[in-house]
Amino acid sequence: LNCFQQSPSNQTHAAPQQQRFLVLFDFDETIINESSDDAVVRALPGQTLPDWLKNSYREGHYNEHMQKVLVYMADQGVSKESIQSAVEKIPPTPGLVNLFQYLQSHQQDFELAVVSDANMYFIETWLERAGVRHLFRKIFTNPASFDANGRLVLLPFHSHSCSCCPDNMCKQVILREYLTNRQKERGGVPFQRVFYIGDGANDICPSLSLGPRDTAFPRRDFPMHRLLQSQAAMFKANIAPWVSGEDIVDCLKKIMEER
Template identity: 65%
Template sequence: CVCFGCELVEPSSRRRGNMAAAPPHKPFLIFFDFDETIVDESSDDVVVQAAPGQRLPAWLKDTYQPGHYNEYMQRVLAYMAEKGVTEQAIRTVIEKIPASPGILALFQYLRTRPQDFEIVLVSDANTFFIETWLRRAGARHQFLKIFTNPASFNEDGRLLLGPYHAHGCPRCPENMCKQVIVRDYLARRTQERGRPFQRVFYVGDGANDFCPSLILGPRDTAFARQDYPMHKLIVEKVTTQPADFKATVVPWASGEDVVARLKKVVEER
């Protein structure tokens, strides 16, 4: 891929050099999406609550073009800065986004199994929204890596958003293909560890979470949020081209559904 300021965010203690490299013996790798997976809303939609009148003007909304959402959000954030929306105002509305049902229980379970799970986040949101919410929830330290669009405030108080990378996948928005990210991460970690993970899990909800699920193997699990686009696309694929989808599919309505499946996998080791 071609990266434009893309950022692989690590825990601050790791950046300071106080944390050893991820141990090679963890048998399982779990990927999480963010919007409508970890949190129960789209952070891009929620940030509009900090705008004047908690809404965007029609002329701005009309500039959205399919496949170019990142560029649209750049314009939204520029508009909010022009209207005097502060970093603290944005932080406040993001921190208030509710977690999806059972997700905090899932995080709690993963905290009890640090020897088993390497945890990675892959999201088309941005670094500021994700870091803000995870730190508020006390869950930032659980994620070894966060792959998302770079975003930071400049000296004028404007939140500058960029694309994660460029790619050639026709299924995905132009700024991010999660399959490319997942495939590259798996290849790199397998080389670093000297062996592949025993199982890979992917927890998501959206259409852009369907793409990475296509490269999961028969020992892996796609946790697709019940009746959301990822789940519907998988059902369609399994129905029409079953040979092309190899992973086990586990629909979830609550993070507790994911916990139940992970406990079973751990017990079967």
């Protein structure tokens, strides 16, 4: 039994139940140093999408667009092995390996989850290859799996009523539900602090629900950071921009010393 796969809450988690802190990670351009969707497109014979497909993208409907991209890739004969290989080759963001090592050595304090608009196949494939899948209690992302014809089929994660987010995913809804459920499972004990590490515009919405003891870590000079700077007055959380995973480690170490 693998206790770390996305599973009903009655499965036990290997680490102690009462970790004090929750760390949420985005995936594309946060854990990995580019977009997994862009990396996979390079598995195509011409390494790029035709213009008609590129131009079919509609704002706020990226998941739908990516479903079409995967159909096109299957039609072009791109194999499961080629997709897997393209995902496994994506480099981690600078310093992220150090951050994972730090979190692994303090597993009794930190619970980890991924909240990403990528998809389950890309994320699990990459985390397994990097040897860090076991660190994450939960992965919230769009379902994706290979069908009988060898085509990677992508589905939306959920539907929601948030007007700020893409139609298939509101990360704030995910974060709020997770915190509520985990508090129940932990016998009413909330996390002392929540840390949210991201880079994109869709990482703003969950950051808005963080409280004054929590910290949003926007990747410096990426959309999340630029938007946070222009909307700083709306945020209750601490904001700690980062360039490398080591910046996040330094910040977490200071917080650990405060206890």
